[in-house]
Amino acid sequence: MNARKVFEGIVYVLRAGCQWKALPKERFGSASSIHSYFLQWLRDGFFLQLWRAGLAEYDELEGIAWEWQADKGYHGDPAQEAIETRNYAPHVRQRGEEAEAKKTIPGYKPRRWIGEVAHSWFNRFRKLPVRYEKLGETYEALLHLAAAIICWRKMALFTDKLLMGISRSGLYYKATGKSGYNLQLWG
DSSP, rough: OOHHHHHHHHHHHHOOOOGGGGSSSSOOOOHHHHHHHHHHHHTTTTHHHHHHHHHHHHHTTTOOOOOOOOOGGSSSHHHHHHHHHOOBBOOOOOOTHHHHHHHHTTOOOHHHHHHHHHHHHHTTTOOOOTOOSSSSHHHHHHHHHHHHHHHHHHHHHHTTOEEEEEEEEEEEEESSSSOOOOEEEOO
């Protein structure tokens, strides 16, 4: 089966939120074959690699503020302890603090929206908001794929030299940013 068709079928399920058996046969072929490839690529770590590659490349192109990973949702003693053990810079603000900082500090950009917009991006993948997958590992693979798609789309905004393709040897991504990432994901 054509690797590109398989990948498109998996993305179709992720975006449309349909059951695997509901894949349009005339467009993608056998739904059970698509699902079998999905499970094989899951076992091979393909979706996790794709997401990690996207993060690495995005970090090279734009930079990720790794230390800013805790917001108002992490309020309270157990959360504060977790923040400190992971060396995160807490971004826990009281109501109105960010609005005041925006007025008084030139160039201040609130960070609260980052978590909210991420939820919005993930909600565009209809298979994710309600977990229909029976196995946790398959749901996690779909999350990795959605996160990867988000990363690679965001990178496309920063460079017009992002290349995605499928060759006989597999799916590859190459971005000619700072790192010139070249990833062979399966052979």
